[in-house]
Amino acid sequence: xxxxxxxxxxxxxxxxxxxxxxxxxxxxxxxxxxxxxxxxxxxxxxxxxxxxxxxxxxxxxxxxxxxxxxxxxxxxxxxxxxxxxxxxxxxxxxxxxxxxxxxxxxxxxxxxxxxxxxxxxxxxxxxxxxxxxxxxxxxxxxxxxxxxxxxxxxxxxxxxxxxxxxxxxxxxxxxxxxxxxxxxxxxxxxxxxxxxxxxxxxxxxxxxxxxxxxxxxxxxxxxxxxxxxxxxxxxxxxxxxxx
Numbered sequence: 001x002x003x004x005x006x007x008x009x010x011x012x013x014x015x016x017x018x019x020x021x022x023x024x025x026x027x028x029x030x031x032x033x034x035x036x037x038x039x040x041x042x043x044x045x046x047x048x049x050x051x052x053x054x055x056x057x058x059x060x061x062x063x064x065x066x067x068x069x070x071x072x073x074x075x076x077x078x079x080x081x082x083x084x085x086x087x088x089x090x091x092x093x094x095x096x097x098x099x100x101x102x103x104x105x106x107x108x109x110x111x112x113x114x115x116x117x118x119x120x121x122x123x124x125x126x127x128x129x130x131x132x133x134x135x136x137x138x139x140x141x142x143x144x145x146x147x148x149x150x151x152x153x154x155x156x157x158x159x160x161x162x163x164x165x166x167x168x169x170x171x172x173x174x175x176x177x178x179x180x181x182x183x184x185x186x187x188x189x190x191x192x193x194x195x196x197x198x199x200x201x202x203x204x205x206x207x208x209x210x211x212x213x214x215x216x217x218x219x220x221x222x223x224x225x226x227x228x229x230x231x232x233x234x235x236x237x238x239x240x241x242x243x
Contacts, residue, residue, distance in 0.1 A: 014104070014131050016067040018052060020083065021126040023059045029094045031056040031086035036067050039078040039101065049079070056088045069104070071133075076171055077104040081127055083118060100127045105173065107131055108195065140193035143233060145178070145209070147187045150223060152213050159214035160187050160223065166207055175207075180214055194230075205229065209243070 018034050025032075036050040050067035071077065083097040098118040107114050112131040117124050145162060152158060164176045175194055181187035206227050213221040226243035235241060 012071055012133065014069050014071045014133050016069065016104075017130045017132065018063045018067075018081065019128040019130075020061045020063075021059075021128060022123065023061065023083075023097065023125045024120070024122045025057065025059055025085075028087055029085040030088050031091075032058070032061045033084045033086055033093075034063060035082045035084060037080050037082070039080055041076065043078065043101070045080060054086055054091070056086075071104055071108075078102070079104070081129075083125070083127065097125060102129055104131075109174070109176070141196050141234070142191050142193050144191040145189050147185075147211065150185050150187065150211065152221060153223065154221060156213060156215060156221060158183055158185060160184070160211060161214065162189065162209055162211045164207065164209055166205055168205075172208075207233065 018036075020032055020034075023032055031054045033054040034052040035048065037045045037048050040046045049069070050065070052063040052065040055061040055063065067079075069077070078101060080099055080101050082099045085094050085097055086092060087094055097120045100116040100118050102114055102116060107129060108131065112133065114127075114129045116127045116129070118127055145164075147160065150158070150160060159180050159182050161178045161180045163174060163178075166173045166175060176192045178189040178192070181189065207230055208225060208227055210225040211223040213223050215221050228241075228243065233241065
C-alpha cells in the first residue's frame with residue numbers, strides 16, 4: 001500500500017514483528033511482554049506506539065502482535081523496545097529485562113531483519129526484529145564499485161573502503177558501507193543491493209561516494225569523493241560512471 005503523507009513525501013506501510021531468544025524465566029517471573037516507543041532526535045521517548053501480548057513459560061517467544069508504521073526512508077525513525085517480565089499468577093509486571101533501540105532505515109539496510117543483544121543481570125538475551133513490506137518494496141538492484149590506482153594522500157598503508165549515501169531532508173542516509181580492502185591500489189569491492197523503490201523515489205537526487213583509508217588510532221583518511229545520481233549509476237559500466 002502506497003501512502004502520501006501531508007507534506008507530499010511518499011511513504012508505505014510496514015508491519016514489524018518481534019521475537020525473544022534465550023530468556024531466563026522463573027516461577028515468579030515467567031512471562032514476557034514487549035513495549036515499543038518512538039524516540040525523538042535526542043533519543044528520548046516521544047510516545048508509546050505498540051505493545052505485544054504476554055507469552056508465559058517460553059524462553060523463546062514469537063509475538064503475534066505487530067507494530068504498524070508508515071515508513072519514510074528520508075526520515076529518522078528510531079524506536080526503543082522494553083522487555084518486561086510478568087508473573088503468570090497475578091499478571092503483574094515484575095520488572096524489565098532491559099531495552100534495545102533500533103532504526104527502521106538500518107533494518108532495511110540489513111535485509112529487513114535485526115538481531116540485537118540485551119544484557120540482563122543473569123544472561124544475554126536476543127531481540128529479533130522483522131519487517132514485512134509490500135512485494136514491490138522487497139525488490140532490489142545489485143551494484144558493484146571498484147577503484148583504479150588509488151593512493152593515500154599522506155602515503156599511508158592502504159586499507160580502503162567507501163560509503164554510499166544520499167543527503168536527505170533531515171540527515172545524510174547511508175545506503176551502503178563497503179568492506180575494507182588492504183594493500184591494493186585497484187580494489188574491487190563486493191557487490192551490494194539497493195531497494196528498487198529508492199531508484200524511483202530518489203532517482204535524480206544527489207548520491208555521494210566517499211572513499212576512506214582506515215587509519216588506526218586516528219580519524220580515517222578521506223581519499224576522495226564524488227557526487228552522482230542513482231539514475232546515472234543504473235547506466236552500468238563505462239566512462240560515464242568513472243569518477
